[in-house]
Amino acid sequence: MSTAALGQPNPVAIGFFLLFIALTMGVTYWAARRTKSTHDFYAAGGGITAVQNGFALAGDYMSAASFLGIAGMVALKGFDGLMYAIGFLVGWPVVMFLVAEPLRNLGRYTFTDVVAFRLRQVPVRIAAACGGLAVVAFYLIAQMVGAGNLIQLMFGLPYEWAVLIVGCVMLAYVLFGGMLATTWVQIIKAVLLLGGATALAALVLARFAFNPLALFDAAAVRYGAASLGPGSLVANPWDAVSLGLALMFGTAGLPHILMRFYTVPDAKAARQSVFYATGLIGYFYLVTFILGFGAAVIVGRDAILAIDKGGNMAAPLLAAAVGGTGFLGFIAAVAFATILAVVAGLTLSGAASLSHDLWVHVVRGGQAEAAEQLGVARVATVLLGVVAIALGIVFKGQNVAFMVGLAFAIAASANLTALVLSVFWRGFTTAGAVASMGAGTLASLVLIALSPTVLVDILHHEAAWFPLKNPALVALPLSFVTGVVVSWLWPEPAAQEGFAALERRSLLGPEA
């Protein structure tokens, strides 16, 4: 077993990683020469094709949590880990059916454009930007801390250095290459990740006559048939339901995913890209079934736990076991690239929120020179990059696993609720939107602070005030009801009259 290869500077890993950096920096240089306007910076000039955007959406979505986290959970807990894989995928049909077209037709750069379309700009922009930035911040912290830990484990690089490298390389992509460079980084990363996971799965299945059932059976023989069914996840069944709700409706509220719909030329390309992305992500999660059980059988749970209690090293260990140190190096480089790309996408969407929503529409009342907008967007990017690096270092050694769940809960109960009500319900008002987003964000934050994840797991209290690990089961209905009730109590005639224009443009597109 080549577990000793982990945590050592691995020449193959460093070689592949430098190759990836060289390639993506070349792309960034090319993109920088084409990034002149705000439309280029935020939306790649709207010239990304449906297939390209499909890969880029997949790249934005498949984080290190997907690859390393789910493989590790399946390896250690069997079927329970698959619940996450399934939950992460079923959000995509919701993106397709409810948000892709209206978003493309109504907005320019951010999902806030759509929420604020017929409502009063300043209050709605501020509330929606807060929801969007909260999601970006929690997601970013989870990614940065994950990056530091993983890179330390795989490359033997000190944690702070890893965080710093991720932060600086990501800044170079976004700052100079804008959305065009970020899109191509996502595409390259998605191809590498899908290729690497496929190769790894093929090497595993080769030992089981290419029959996944033989692999699952081997896992059942070694760890008991129970590992193929629900386990400790169902200690509190409502936990599973609440998590499911957050994952299902959170995807359609993630600002960095929603922003990608502005990079394609029209609504048709937007929906085609969701179809491609869902196929790629679905395929990837089906492959993680094989990687997880493969690691459990070939590497063994004890060996995985010995390296990292969270199980995050299951896939790299599996790579070392079936493909040797060279293949481990390749997989490690892919994981690094995965984190880098997701962080870049998050930073760009955060920068758009700060500059386009808050600076241009709140501070400047919607009137700002193009050069000023672009300048502010770049300043915001640097700011977010510095904040990301700082947060990554501040949260060193902290258990931040709950932050992804929190990001999804806020995305579902603040962003998606407001988005859907604004696009589909005539009676929705400015006050309703602000109250709904405020209630959703606040409820998510408070309930997660009172949850067992924070009180018991992190602060080591005996019991938690709120029984569920994910707040979505309460926060999502609460934000919906708040939005509806406030809109009913204080109707806004101007918002109702604006609905016809919204619906017309949502259906026919900005051209009509």
Add this chain to the structure above:
Amino acid sequence: MSPPDDRSEPAKLDPALTALAARRMRVGLGLTALVVAAYFGFVLLVAFAPASVGALAAPGLSWAILLGAALIVLSWLLTGAYARWANDSYDAEVTRLRGERGAP
């Protein structure tokens, strides 16, 4: 409060657009309801009947894994079905309505 700024916009949609909006809403919400029902049906089975979904459908294959994989494939097929519907029937209607209202 400033007066509503809708000098050129009609206060109501014309009937053809209203019909199109209703059709899109029906298809969008209907398919969403289908995915929600399928997924939460699965989550509730896992949560409240773990023993039955943990049973084996074949050697090495539990019902839980089989249904989970089927759910992933179903989600993808439904996005495909929606894209197909929208590209064929819905877009044709959008193009026709846009044409009726003159080139942009």
